[in-house]
Amino acid sequence: MSKHLSAPKLVISLFAPLCLLGACNSPDSKSAKTTDSAKVDTGKKTKYLSQPLISSIYTADPSAHVFNGKIYIYPSHDINAGIPENDNGDHFAMRDYHILSMDSIGGKVTDNGVALDIKDIPWAGRQLWAPDAAYKNGTYYLYFPVKDKKDVFHIGVATSASPTGPFKAEPEPIPGSYSIDPAVFTDTDGKTYMYFGGIWGGQLQRWISGKYDANGSKTDSKQENAPAISCKVALLKPDMKTFEGAVKDAVIVDSLGKPLLTKDHERRFFEGSWMHKYNGKYYLTYSTGDTHLLCYAVGDSPLGPFTYKGVFMKPVQGWTTHHSIIEIKGKWYIFYHDTQLSGKTHLRNVKVTTLEHNADGSIKLIDPFL
Template sequence: MVSSFPSSSLAGFSLDISAGASLLNLIIGLAMSAETGSAAPVERGAVPDYTTSEAGNPFVEGWYADPDTAIYEGLYWVYPTSSLPYDQQTYLDAFSSPDLVHWTKHPNVLTAANVSWATRAIWAPAPVARNGKYYLYFGANDIQEGEPERGLVGGIGVAVADRPEGPYVDAIGKPLIGEYHNGAQPIDQDVFVDDADGQAYIYYGGHSHANVAKLNADMVSLGTFDDGTQFREITPENYVEGSQMFKRGGAYYFMWSEGGWTGPDYSVSYAVADSPLGPFVRRARVLQQDPAVARGSGHNAVLRVPGSDVWYIVYHRRPLAEADGNHRVLAYDRMYFDGDGAIRPVKMLVKDNFADGRMFNWKTYGGRWAVAGRRLAVAAADADARAFLDTNFSSLVFDATVAVAEGTGDAGLVFRATNLSAGADGFRGYYAGISPAGTVALGKSDAGTWTLLQEASLDIAAAAEYNLRVTAVGSEISVFVNDLAQAKITATDESFASGANGVQARNSGARFGSVSVAEA
C-alpha cells in the first residue's frame, strides 16, 4: 500500500523505454476519451469572456515585450517587441488568434532590411488599419537627445502592408518623428483613431515626457493643431514611457508605464479626460508586480472584445526565476471597471486549462510529459516526475483535477516548494496526493527526508479524475477531494512558508487539468 508515500518505496523502480512510450499513449488516449480532441472547436464570433489567459500566461512562447493589439478580419492580433539586446532587435513578429487561446506566430512581419534607416532597437509596434492598408508604427535606433543634431537618425517610423501579417515596408524612407519635442524621446508610440470624428492621433514619449500629435488622413504625415503646432505635451504625473490610449463610454483613457523597465517597480497607471488632448491627471496605478506571480509588469495595450464590454490588459512581465532584463514574456488579464468608469486594480491570475495544447509555461523535472485532451499527462517514471509553474505563493488556494492513470503509485499537488531540480523527493516543500490504493495523504519533503503529516481513506478508482484542492494559510493546511466544502485532511505545519506550485506523479502515470493557483 502506498498510502504514506515513502520515498524508499520508489527505490529500484525502473521502466522499459518502449513500455513507457506505450503507457504515455495510454494516458493520452484516456485524456482524449475524457474530452473530444486536443482543443475545443473555435466558435467564430463568440465572446471570449475569461478572467485571465486561462490556458496559461505567458500566452505565447518566447521573449517578447511592449505589446500592442488590433482586431483584423475577425482575428485578434498582438504585435510585440522582440525582447533581445538592442543590436539584435532587428525584426518584429506578430501573433494572431481567433479566440485568445490558440495563437499563430507570424515571424518577421517587419525587418530592418525593409527600413533603410533602422539598424537596431526596433521597438513597440503600434498597428492600425485605414485606407485599405495596414500600418505599423515603430521606434528604432534608440535615438538620444542631441544625436539628431549630430546627424544620427532614429525615432518613430511608419511601415505599410497589404495584409496584417505583412511584410511591412517603410512608408516614407525616414522617421515620421525623428527629433525630441518637449523633452520626449520619440519611442513607445500608440495610434488612436477617434470614432467621434475620424481624427487619428499618435501618442508617444520616453524620458518621462509624453506628446500627442495629429496624423493626417494619409497616416504617414503629421497634421497641425489649431494654434499651428504639431506636438502637444500631455505628460501626467509619474509618466516614464509606454503610451496607450483607448475610449470607453465617451471618456478618453490614457495609460502609461512608470518606474524602470528592468526593475520591480515597473507598473501601469492611467488618467481619464473628456478630450483626446487631455488634460490627463493621474488617477491610480492599476498593474504592478506580484511577488507570487511575476515582476516588472508594464508597457501595456488594451483589448476590447467587439460588441461587448469585455476588456483585457495585454502587457509584458518578467518571470520570477529570470534575472536577465530582456527575459520578458507576454501576458493578459481581465480589466474591470467600476460604475463610475474607474479601472479596478488588475490581479495577475494563475491558471492553465491546457486548452491551447501547450505547456511551455511549465518546467519539468523527470518523466515524459505531453498535453492532450486539455490535460497535462505523464507516463510512469523511474522515480518521480514533477512539473512546476514559476510561482512563489505563501497563503494559497491551489486547485487541479488529478487522475492516476496507470500504476500503483500516487499523484497530486506540490506547493510552497523550493530546490526544485532535486529528484526523488529532494525538493523542499509540501505534497498532497491521491493513490488508487484508497488514500489521500499530505506530507512534506525536506531535501530527501519525507514526513507524512496526515492521511485519510478514500474510495478511489484507477484512471478516475478527482478535484483536488489545497488551502494553506500560515501553518494551517487543508486538503479537499471532490467535496470542496469539507476537508479530508487538516494539518498544522510551519516548515515551509512559500515557494513554487506544481504537480507530481510517483510510480504512476497521471494526468492533470484545470490548474488554478490564487492567493488565499
C-alpha cells in the same frame, strides 16, 4: 499617488534601474547597477494570474488590436544578442518584429513570422523597440521606434495589405517624430492620434527644447520639483504617415488640476502610453517606469489634459511593464508582459487577462499574481 491609492511595492532581487520597458528602455545613468536576473520576490505569491501566450520566441511590449473580428498582437521580439549588459541598454538589440494572431481570447496563438526586419529599414541603425499598428482605407500601418545611424530614436512607419505583413518601411522616419513607444488611437470621429515618448533610455528628456540635445540630461532626476516630462501626442494626417501640426504635451494633472511633478515617481508618466475610450471618456494609461506601476488618467479630449485616477496594475515579474487594452465582444482585456519564462529582464513573454471598468468609470486593480 496619494498614500491610500499606493500599490504595494515588490522587491526586485539583485536589481536596480536598467531595463525600462518600452522595448526595454534603460537608463543612461552610470550609477545604475544591474544583473541578469529580475525575479520579483513575491513571497507566498507563487502563481501567475495568466500564462505566456507563446514560448517559442521571447516577446514583449504587446500592442493588441482587433481587425475584422480577429485579434492581432504587435510585440517586440526579445533576443539573446550576446551583448554584455550596460546602462545604455545596448543588449536590447532587437532586430525584427513577429506578429501574433488569435481568433479569440484563450484560443490558439499563431506566430506569423517576420513582418519587418531592421535590414529593410533604410534609415535604421539599431534597436527595434516597442511597435504599434493601425488600419485605415485598406492599408495596415506598422509604427516602430528605432535608433537612426546617429543613435537617435525616431519613429518610422511601414505599410502592408495584410495585418500580418510583410511590411514595407518608408525611406525616412516620420518628420517631427522622436523618442519611443508609439501608440496609435483612432477616435469615433475618424481622427487618428499617436501618443509616444519614454524618458531615460528613450531619450525624451533630450528633446525638451524641441531639438535633440546629445549632451542634455540623461535622466529627469535633476528637475525634481518641476512639472514632469509629458507624454507626447500628435494628430496624424489622413495619409497616416505624417503629423498634422505640432506635437503637443499630453499633460497629466492631479485632482486640483496641477501638473504632476518629476519627483512624483509613483504617478508621473515614464513610458509605454496607451489610449482607450470608455463611456465617452479618454483613458491615458502608462507606465511609471522605475516604480513599476501601470496608472491611468482620464480626460474629456484625446489631447488632454488628463486627470490622474490611480494604479490599475501592480508590478509584474521583471523591471517594469508595457501594455495595451482592447475591447472584443463586449469585454475588455489587457495585454502585458513579464519574465516568467526566463527570469531575465531582456527575455520576456506576453500575456493577457481581463480588465474591468467599475460603475463609476474607475478601473479595477489587477494583481499579476494569484
